[in-house]
Amino acid sequence: QVQLVESGGGLVQPGGSLKLSCAVSVNIFRLNSMGWYRQAPGKQRELVATISRGGITNYAIFVEGRFTISRDNAKNTVALQMSSLQPEDTAVYYCNAQDVVRSTYWGQGTQVTVSS
Numbered sequence: 001q002v003q004l005v006e007s008g009g010g011l012v013q014p015g016g017s018l019k020l021s022c023a024v025s026v027n028i029f030r031l032n033s034m035g036w037y038r039q040a041p042g043k044q045r046e047l048v049a050t051i052s053r054g055g056i057t058n059y060a061i062f063v064e065g066r067f068t069i070s071r072d073n074a075k076n077t078v079a080l081q082m083s084s085l086q087p088e089d090t091a092v093y094y095c096n097a098q099d100v101v102r103s104t105y106w107g108q109g110t111q112v113t114v115s116s
Contacts, residue, residue, distance in 0.1 A: 002026050002105040004095040009110030012085055020080040020110060022095035028076050029053070032098045036069060036080045038091035038112075045094065049080060062088075085114045 003025035012018055020036065028034065035050035049069035050058045057069055066084045071077070078095065095107040 002031070002097050002099060002103075004097060004105055004107035006093065006095045006107045006110040009093060009112045011113045011115065013116055014086055014114055016085050016114070017081070017083040018085065018112060020082070020093055020095075020112070022078045022080075022107060024076045024078065024097065026076070028071060028073055028078065028097075030099065032100050032102075034071065034078045034098075035096045036078075036093055037096055038089075038093045039109075040088075040091040043091075048093070050096075051078065082112075085112075087114045090114050 005023045006020060008018060008020040010018060033050055033052045036048040037045050038048050039045040047060050049067060051069045051071055066082065068081045070079050090113050092109040093112050094109045097105045
């Protein structure tokens with residue numbers, strides 16, 4: 001069973017930065033891909049960024065170069081470095097993993113609030 005635990009969320013001012021981390025209970029070499037999604041109040045969960053086993057990354061258009069997804073295979077963690085945060089980035093951010101047999105796993109989420 002793959003378990004994901006997010007951390008790093010919090011309250012930041014517009015223009016600020018946060019780094020989210022996702023701790024994974026298995027060697028991330030075993031996973032097909034990982035990603036970050038977010039869900040704002042009243043909206044559907046949406047993709048933010050993904051990274052494959054081979055290191056291929058994909059970002060939502062709204063990221064606009066502000067976020068970077070990365071992984072640390074030795075630590076079994078996946079991070080999302082966010083900068084130039086704006087109020088519209090306020091959401092619960094979820095870590096996601098897909099294994100090689102297409103099972104999907106989710107963390108509990110971490111709240112990111114961008115406000116003056």
